[in-house]
Amino acid sequence: MKHLDNVDSTPAQRWTFLLVISLGLLMVGLDNSILYTALPELRSQLGASETQALWIINAYALVISGLMLGTGTLGDRIGHRLMFLIGLAIFGVASLAAAFAPGAWFLVAARGLLGLGAATMMPATLALIRITFSDERERNTAIGVWASVAVVGAALGPVVGGVLLEFFWWGSVFLINVPVVVAAIILTIAVAPPNMPNPTKHWDAPSSLYALVTLASLVSAIKELANPARTWWLLLAAVVLTVVGAILFTRRQQRLDDPLLTFDVFRSRIFTGGVLAAAGAMFAVSGLELMTTQRFQLVLGYSPLEAGLLVIAVTLAAFPFSLLGGAVLHRVGFIPLIAGGFAVVAAGVGLATWAGNDHVLPLFVVGLALVGAGAGSIMSVSSTAIIGSAPVRRAGMAAGVESVSYEFGTLLAVSVLGSLLPVLYALRARPGTELDGAAYDTAYLTILLVIAVIAAAFALLSAWCFRGNPRSPGATQ
Known part of the structure; x- marks a missing residue:
């Protein structure tokens, strides 16, 4: 198959290349959440403390968030195709290091290296979509697929982690990346568009x-x-x-003459609204999944696989609604999909809180599905808002900001909610009890209420950012 370009590529070539990008993106998403079900096992096998456990999760999102803007601009300079290949290679090496980590802090360092690979890869994926898909409606659909893969990867992580831990040792949650990396590198060399560096761009x-x-x-x-x-x-x-x-x-x-971030891009309400929506949706999904998988394993005795299968409801609902959002944006506009999506997330978390308090598992699962549906709707079109409202000359910058938004949402969820849980637990736990289930449940349900309130606040904020209900990111602002 000949190399693609944005002028004479066929639809088959463009969509094949999107599948290649999705392989890399799926790994990045999975590694955001694959440790949620593996965390109790890691604590046991590596003797990780509470602080080390949070850093094992956070090191990945932290490095991605910190470096993403720079790697987006660096991709403009040396070419996004080359950046994607470099990111894949780093990700593969880091996966091997993490799989055979001898201790907790070594694993933290390996997770940081994984973050470096992901930070190199992610802005390149969106920039390559912008280059490959020149038709706006086709590009919006492609970005919707991109967002769907990102959502599914993050939501599917606990399930994949649970399945692997059911049959293999904990290092398998990282080792699974290696064959995917090899396949993605081969396919990228075969079908990706030519590398198009811009040496005039400055990376700082x-x-x-x-x-x-x-x-x-x-x-x-x-x-x-x-x-x-x-x-x-x-x-x-x-x-x-x-x-x-x-x-x-x-x-x-x-x-700087060519900064990593020009703050004037946030003067666009559509751009700013997209950034806030991406971060808020990821905060809700990551926080809910992390807290839920831990609670059901530690308090109710679920296996990693059972806990992972419980939160698959988020994934099953997120995927179709993420695809649907990109397809109907031009008809219904941003407000129903983003502000409405946050309202559905708030309602879903509220239902999960009520059902979790009364231990009504079917209704709890329905609540998780509502969260997935709302988040899927938000994420597909928030990406479109960010990428589509930025000038073409700032495609790399916009891709970096977009990716940082998702990762920062995850970072905040783990940092804030993961730190808040032991504080709330300590307030209710009975002295001398190894694990006070009632106190843990109270802390968990309180955190769910916090997530619901934040989602409701984002619904109002999104409605303001997208007032007038524009139906395309290029609408008058």
């Missing part, structure tokens, strides 16, 4: 470093603030580093 490494330091310090501050035995000097240092890193990053962008 210090900006990426400042962004990473800012996010790492922010996560550390959140974790230390939620720690009942907090070390005040460490909390103060993390807050100071967060503020200093943010100031340095902002000032550097103002001085």
